[in-house]
Amino acid sequence: MDRIRGLLGERILEMTNPAVRRIFLTLAPQDLVWALGRLKADMGYWHLSTISGVDLGDAFEFLYHLTDDLPGSLHVRTRTPKAEARIPSICSVIPGAVLYEREVQEMFGVVVENIPDNRRLLLSDDWPDGQHPLRKDWKHVRPEEKIPGGKS
Amino acid sequence: MKVQIPIGPQHPALKEPIGLRMTVEGEVIHDADLRLGYNHRGVEKVAEGRSYIQNLYLTERICGICSHSHSTTFAQGAEILFEIVPPKRGQFLRYLVSELERVHSHLLWLGVAGHEAGFDSFFMYVWRDREIVMDILEMISGNRVHYAINTIGGVRRDIDEAQRTKILDLLAVLRARTSFYLNLGTTEPSFVGRLAGVGYLSKEDAMSLCAVGPTARASNVPRDVRKDDPYGIYDEVPFEVCTADTCDVLGRTVVRIKEVLQSYDIMEYLLRNLPAGPVAVKAPRRPKPGEIVSRYEAPRGENIHYIKSNGTDKPERLKVRAPTLGNYAATIAMLKKGFIADIPLIFAAIDPCICCAERSVELVDSRSGRPSVVRWSELRRMAGRRAARDSKKRNVEWPL
Amino acid sequence: MRIGAFIPELLRHLFKKPATVDYPFKKLSPPEGFRGTPYLHPETCIVCRACERDCPAEAIEIVELSAAEKRFRLTIHNDRCIHCAQCVDSCPTDAMRMDDKYEIAAFSRWDLKAAWEYVRAVVKPKAPAPAPAAPAPSANPPSDNG
Amino acid sequence: MAALKPLLYVFVYPGLLFLFAYGTFCEWFDRKVYARLQNRMGPTHTGRWGLLQPVADFVKLMAKEDVVPEKADKGLFTALPVVGLAVVATAMLLVPVWHVSPTASGFNSFSGDIIVLLYLLSLPTLIFFLAGWSSTNLFSTVGGTRVLTMLFGYEVPLFLAVLSPALLAGSWRLAEIAAFYQARPLLLLVNLPAFAISLVCVQAKLERTPFDIPHAETEIVGGTFTEFSGKKLAFFRLMTDIELVVSSGLLATVFLGGFPGGVGWGFVQFILKTLFIIFLLSLMRAATSRIRVDQVVSFAWRFLAPAAVGQLLLVILLKGFMP
Known part of the structure; x- marks a missing residue:
């Protein structure tokens, strides 16, 4: 933790350690690429497990789950307001992130800047634009189940 | 002449639908592209509307092969949120099942690899012996596929002494058979000829493209959550991380068989040192608010669940990352400059579990939003109409 | 590298008994503890609705037929059941059980539903009520019974 | 009676009827x-x-819907299965089963029939390619090119390997070759390497593992047969079965001493x-x-062809020393 603090210094907004070998770090979106580059180069955090997004109501929170050869994992958190959701692409640092960024982009409707490939990943091609299923205000209404036939 | 060959969404090499599009020239692949999303179930969204105990079974159904891995990952995370610790015997049994599942998954993969390479006898024999593992699992848990042995706070079933000795006996049989397959898989010339040098993924690529599991380990990246971030009982069980430096499909085969052999060691340790006591503790209904990241080494690689709780009996957010998704980027890199004949092998070598990787959104009927029953005749007419419309758009024209 | 490395193993099995079973004509029996189809023992059911609430597939539906008589109808939608046996675990009075049938396919989804009509039993739970089922039966009405 | 005999040959034995029965039996076996x-x-x-399983498959396929792709060459597409069946059935007439006497030649046994038979056996490959x-279909096209690529690999070693016993016997007539080895069974041992080579080549010709590359289902779906359905597919399957019978009959004639002993015993020997x-x-x-198509060609030219040439040299040397 101290090494991370020394490495990133002032730009850390918040750092917690809620469980064994788990470090949560909060950064501003514009510092993300720089910070991940430093973490990769100096601390060996080269592996991005995934990006998870959470809808907080009026903002989105994105967690970049990083691991390295050392025990434990680092979770870099960043927040962006829902009205103008933008996060930078980290593909320049970690090329394998593109799939996760595509997923986040279509699920939350956030704009990932400079993403090398912004096609849809999981949703079908004819999915309507502007529908982002993992937002909390996107409600899925389960259709009534119809079983063919019937008790005669 | 460059030709685009569609592999999937329906193709004999794929056990689940995925769209691979290969640009080939002759037999050599020049480019590969991937389209996911044929297998959506919306697990993450559904999980937000269900209680923790229901989600346990939901996560189990993320995958059919590594079902235990997802439910264990979820249970591990939930137990931290609930602030309970499962008893020792429960943990031993939980990770016993998890190693059994690893064995069954790797043997399944080995058989599939044999089948993809056209080595059907190998496939039949491996799967015959895989039945032993399936029988053990069925005996322990009551089902062959969805073991449902986990509960929040431990496991649901105990094993007795007779079962313990029986499992140990069967493990000895399995160990002999697995050694035979290791020997066979690396000596049969036609099989080795198909595997060696295929799907090269250098160590640097494996690292930068975030490969996980046996795919990474075969490229000499010793990543194993069980060692790196020991969960459960893995900090007290002796085992080794198997790696290979050949960086090809043969290496992935060898890594998997060696891991199976390691799993036998782990299981024997667990069974011989099985502590007495209860197998589960009672869990409260609502956890404390908080968030947790749970990691687990599934047979295919690292499983990661991010659970955020808001204090109610339903999780605020459940994010699931299955290992296969992490390997797709690496697969594309592996496919380039390969032969058409290698596609199934390379693709199978990451042990893809497509329904694991795609779990995000429930699709009712993407076109109209309402479920509709289409008559056969209607379907044929639609197909005909579509063919008439699309026939001119075919990018490959008949060359003669 | 050894040419024909597999041949001895193959020939050894040529006249052995096959490992497969001639399935629809010969059947293997499932092991003890096999999770088949859930069924109800109406004599012991106290209608605590623990099974209904915990069922991950929402396959159990309990309807009150008559409040005065305390008559209930419990329907198990086996077309939705995922055979996880959580209802067996949740049941405080051992009224839910699993049989060991494994050939449970049917031609219509309606044929798969099983229903029991019964009067609520007054049985003391064997164990002190299990933790997940602790709240009052009707405190948590099922979200939707689909 | 004399006119009836060829008809009997063509339709009953060893013609279509027998071939159908024995071909399906061989598939079952x-x-x-x-x-x-x-x-x-x-x-x-x-x-x-389960003896009737191949027959049941055949009948079922005959009853299935027959689909011809829109862009396919319809005439060729329809004619190929029939032509293929005719070719392999014709080839069977040349295999010297009991009805052939080594001395008298007829329409189904003449000098040089081994060459004709080998060429008739090459034709199915071309038919698969076409x-x-x-x-x-993309998959069919890839399969077709694979068929031809493989042909260049195994055809030459097969010819060389089958011709070396003929050279030793000093005859280009199957019945005479068989009779030669019946008289001197020990000489069969000389041809054992050629027997092994031709087994491998026949395996490749019949497109069976390890050479089932043209219709490798995990790679290119059905390969050459992707678009074939119904009756056409049934004919192709029957054709493969009969090709199996004919090629094994050829190998048995050339390398295992033919089928002497008249009607009954000769028949039993054939089976x-x-x-x-x-x-x-x-x-x-x-x-x-299954191996890759490039591996087939390199394997055939690096190992099979030199071995076949070596066998041929051995036979020539032996023939020089023989009286």
Whole structure:
């Protein structure tokens, strides 16, 4: 933790350690690429497990789950307001992130800047634009189940 | 002449639908592209509307092969949120099942690899012996596929002494058979000829493209959550991380068989040192608010669940990352400059579990939003109409 | 590298008994503890609705037929059941059980539903009520019974 | 009576009727042995021990809907299965079963019939290629090119290997070759390497594992047969079965001393020897994994062809020393 603090210094907004070998770090979106580059180069955090997004109501929170050869994992958190959701692409640092960024982009409707490939990943091609299923205000209404036939 | 060959969404090499599009020239692949999303179930969204105990079974159904891995990952995370610790015997049994599942998954993969390479006898024999593992699992848990042995706070079933000795006996049989397959898989010339040098993924690529599991380990990246971030009982069980430096499909085969052999060691340790006591503790209904990241080494690689709780009996957010998704980027890199004949092998070598990787959104009927029953005749007419419309758009024209 | 490395193993099995079973004509029996189809023992059911609430597939539906008589109808939608046996675990009075049938396919989804009509039993739970089922039966009405 | 005899040859024995029955039996035998080698059961329930399973498959396919792709060359697409069946059935007439006397030659036994037979056996390969190419499907096209690529690999070693016993016998007539080895059975041992080479080549010709590359299902779906359905597919399958019978009959004639002994015993010998060869082919199928098409060609030219040439040299030397 101290090494991370020394490495990133002032730009850390918040750092917690809620469980064994788990470090949560909060950064501003514009510092993300720089910070991940430093973490990769100096601390060996080269592996991005995934990006998870959470809808907080009026903002989105994105967690970049990083691991390295050392025990434990680092979770870099960043927040962006829902009205103008933008996060930078980290593909320049970690090329394998593109799939996760595509997923986040279509699920939350956030704009990932400079993403090398912004096609849809999981949703079908004819999915309507502007529908982002993992937002909390996107409600899925389960259709009534119809079983063919019937008790005669 | 460059030709685009569609592999999937329906193709004999794929056990689940995925769209691979290969640009080939002759037999050599020049480019590969991937389209996911044929297998959506919306697990993450559904999980937000269900209680923790229901989600346990939901996560189990993320995958059919590594079902235990997802439910264990979820249970591990939930137990931290609930602030309970499962008893020792429960943990031993939980990770016993998890190693059994690893064995069954790797043997399944080995058989599939044999089948993809056209080595059907190998496939039949491996799967015959895989039945032993399936029988053990069925005996322990009551089902062959969805073991449902986990509960929040431990496991649901105990094993007795007779079962313990029986499992140990069967493990000895399995160990002999697995050694035979290791020997066979690396000596049969036609099989080795198909595997060696295929799907090269250098160590640097494996690292930068975030490969996980046996795919990474075969490229000499010793990543194993069980060692790196020991969960459960893995900090007290002796085992080794198997790696290979050949960086090809043969290496992935060898890594998997060696891991199976390691799993036998782990299981024997667990069974011989099985502590007495209860197998589960009672869990409260609502956890404390908080968030947790749970990691687990599934047979295919690292499983990661991010659970955020808001204090109610339903999780605020459940994010699931299955290992296969992490390997797709690496697969594309592996496919380039390969032969058409290698596609199934390379693709199978990451042990893809497509329904694991795609779990995000429930699709009712993407076109109209309402479920509709289409008559056969209607379907044929639609197909005909579509063919008439699309026939001119075919990018490959008949060359003669 | 050894040419024909597999041949001895193959020939050894040529006249052995096959490992497969001639399935629809010969059947293997499932092991003890096999999770088949859930069924109800109406004599012991106290209608605590623990099974209904915990069922991950929402396959159990309990309807009150008559409040005065305390008559209930419990329907198990086996077309939705995922055979996880959580209802067996949740049941405080051992009224839910699993049989060991494994050939449970049917031609219509309606044929798969099983229903029991019964009067609520007054049985003391064997164990002190299990933790997940602790709240009052009707405190948590099922979200939707689909 | 004399006019009836050729008709009998063509339609009953060893013509179409016998070929249909024996071809399906051989497919059953192959499947059963393959299954038993893998510790499985194989066909069990259609007829006694599943004997009628290939027939049932054939009948079922005949009853299925027949789809011709829109862009395919319809004439060629339809004609190919029939032509292929005709070619292999014709080839069977040249295999010297009991009705041929080594001395008298007739319409189905003449000097040089071994060459004709080999050429007739090459034709199915071309037909498979045309079948793949004419169906315009991507997978079929890839399969078709693979068929031709493989042809360049195995055809030369096969010819060389089959011709070396003929050279030793000093005859280009199958019946005479068989008679030569019946008189001197020990000389068969000389040809053992050629027998092995031709077994491998026949396996490749029949497109069975390890050489089932043109219709490798995990790579290119059905390969050449992707677009074929119904009756056409049934004909192709029957054609493959008959090709199996004819090629094993050829190998049995040339390498195992033919089928002497008149009507009854000759027939029994024919069955036993062909089944022995089919057993070897099944064993090879079970013991190997499919290889890549480039590996087939390099394997054939690096190992099979030199070995076949060596065998030929051996035979020539031996012939020089022989009286």
